[in-house]
Amino acid sequence: MDVVGEVCRESGGDGIEIVALKGEHDLGSLPLVRDALEAATGGDDALIIDLSPATFIDSSILGAVIDARRHASEAGRGFAVACEGACEPVRRVLEVTGLLEELPVHPTREAALEALAGAST
């Protein structure tokens, strides 16, 4: 059981940075998540937040995702969210809050990479 949330920063190549949330994330891991997102949005790269390995997120994490999107938008950089089918509880949270429609959510990380690569060409 992934009860301790982890945050991984990876390069997606071609000016894309990926922040992946693994396990459960809430107010307890929010500082970790915010630090990673702020670091990832501090440069010129586009950002993908990959929620596929996440097994739980609460509204504080949704707030951090929304803020990251706003920062990316204000800086004119690309932004996408990946959420594969396995992260059903997370997808449901996005759905009931309306963020599944509001955010650019893609069914896989690869689809998110393709969307950002397509947007930059």
Added chain:
Amino acid sequence: MAAAPSTELWLGLAAKPENLALVRQALSGFADGMSIPEGPLADLKQIATEACMNAVVHAYPGRDDGRIDVSAVAKAGEVELRVRDWGIGFHPRPASKDGSLRLGLPLIASVVDSFGIESPDGGGTALVARVRTNGAVEEATVEMPAAPKEAEILIDAGASAKPVIARVIAMAATRAGFSLDRMSDGVLVGDAIAAARPDDFADGRVGIEIKECGPNLCLQVGPFQSGGATRLLDQMELPGLGVSVSKLADSVDVVESDDGEFLAIEIASGTAATI
């Protein structure tokens, strides 16, 4: 005869962000014991987390000694979840910087069958939510202990207590930086407690108070009927292992107090001291 399923869980916790995961682990254990499906369990965890987060962030401004009580009561086809604090009370607030209030209560409203916010006697705020489980369980009533101390669990004794106690101890041990083998010892100790006879406890329910004592975990188990703690200690041979709990724990003592008889168990983290 198989033990009757537990219908009630109670937790008393410090109002701190790191305890939200502990609440979810306890609810997962409760759901395991009650055969509650994944969907309703996910809703219960989401509601409890949002309600506890609200209490952590807003109930105790300028204080670090706040408390939260969480109780889950399984009734016919539903679980009633109650999250209560003793803070400043509920005040509608503008959206906060972290976005939690913009989304927290709407998120709760979107996943529950009904919920309400109360101002209970004694102050603070209580959120009560009901989630359908599609299971038939016995009617039960909740009784809220009045004076919460450290992190506490209160659950009906019997087989269904085992997953709750195991998950909470494992989570507390993880947080305290326990080595894997010492965490396993802690879970085995929890299993042995869960296997105790219900009538050895004062009211048929297992109460465990969990504290971090430096790098170690201290468990206070009880209250017991007179002589119940000693009987449990004698019975605490771990099935199939031939090892007693007193060998897994670093200390086990029977303690008498005005509230009754308790077992005080300390488990060392196993973390090597740094020089």
